[in-house]
Amino acid sequence: DAGITQSPRHKVTETGTPVTLRCHQTENHRYMYWYRQDPGHGLRLIHYSYGVKDTDKGEVSDGYSVSRSKTEDFLLTLESATSSQTSVYFCAISEKAGGPVDTQYFGPGTRLTVL
Amino acid sequence: GEDVEQSLFLSVREGDSSVINCTYTDSSSTYLYWYKQEPGAGLQLLTYIFSNMDMKQDQRLTVLLNKKDKHLSLRIADTQTGDSAIYFCAETESGGYNKLIFGAGTRLAVHP
Numbered sequence: 001d002a003g004i005t006q007s008p009r010h011k012v013t014e015t016g017t018p019v020t021l022r023c024h025q026t027e028n029h030r031y032m033y034w035y036r037q038d039p040g041h042g043l044r045l046i047h048y049s050y051g052v053k054d055t056d057k058g059e060v061s062d063g064y065s066v067s068r069s070k071t072e073d074f075l076l077t078l079e080s081a082t083s084s085q086t087s088v089y090f091c092a093i094s095e096k097a098g099g100p101v102d103t104q105y106f107g108p109g110t111r112l113t114v115l
Numbered sequence: 116g117e118d119v120e121q122s123l124f125l126s127v128r129e130g131d132s133s134v135i136n137c138t139y140t141d142s143s144s145t146y147l148y149w150y151k152q153e154p155g156a157g158l159q160l161l162t163y164i165f166s167n168m169d170m171k172q173d174q175r176l177t178v179l180l181n182k183k184d185k186h187l188s189l190r191i192a193d194t195q196t197g198d199s200a201i202y203f204c205a206e207t208e209s210g211g212y213n214k215l216i217f218g219a220g221t222r223l224a225v226h227p
Contacts, residue, residue, distance in 0.1 A: 042203055042217035056137055090157055094213050107155030
């Protein structure tokens with residue numbers, strides 16, 4: 001299995017509080033992604049990174065920010081959590097852009113509940 | 116915009132074949148993927164097909180691609196209880212960085 005960990009694995013928080021999720025990789029892969037998974041929607045891309053300090057928005061980026069100060073860590077922050085952000089969050093990594101050899105490897109997920 | 120659609124649920128008897136279908140919209144996708152998600156876990160790449168192919172076989176898995184109709188299917192032969200999972204179809208989003216667009220996922224239930 002690819003060396004990807006996510007922390008925390010489960011979190012319950014209240015509306016309006018800030019939340020940071022961490023993705024850590026030991027593969028030295030360049031590309032990292034944050035997705036959310038909701039019933040009936042599959043996985044939707046929130047933000048992605050193509051290098052240290054290089055990030056861009058995905059399909060559902062509103063209410064989220066990211067940072068990548070080191071190759072191995074990609075942080076997802078909810079500045080002020082809302083109930084609509086209750087979801088399962090997955091981090092993925094990829095070695096380089098393009099082609100099936102560049103498959104995305106997924107972390108185990110973080111289940112976030114916003115009350 | 117780009118979109119991927121799948122039926123949400125499939126139930127089969129152990130030993131039968133399962134066929135999971137998917138339609139996509141981006142005709143420029145170079146690769147199309149099938150991912151498997153077991154309960155409580157992340158996604159694992161199951162197989163993929165290059166867009167200039169119409170069929171790929173990998174042990175019990177057969178992928179069929181109809182580019183004209185933008186239809187992709189995954190056939191699992193001799194389905195086992197261990198195949199019970201959610202299966203996601205995905206296409207590569209245009210614009211680079213290997214971004215993927217996923218379908219909603221098909222939950223496969225295998226019963227004795």
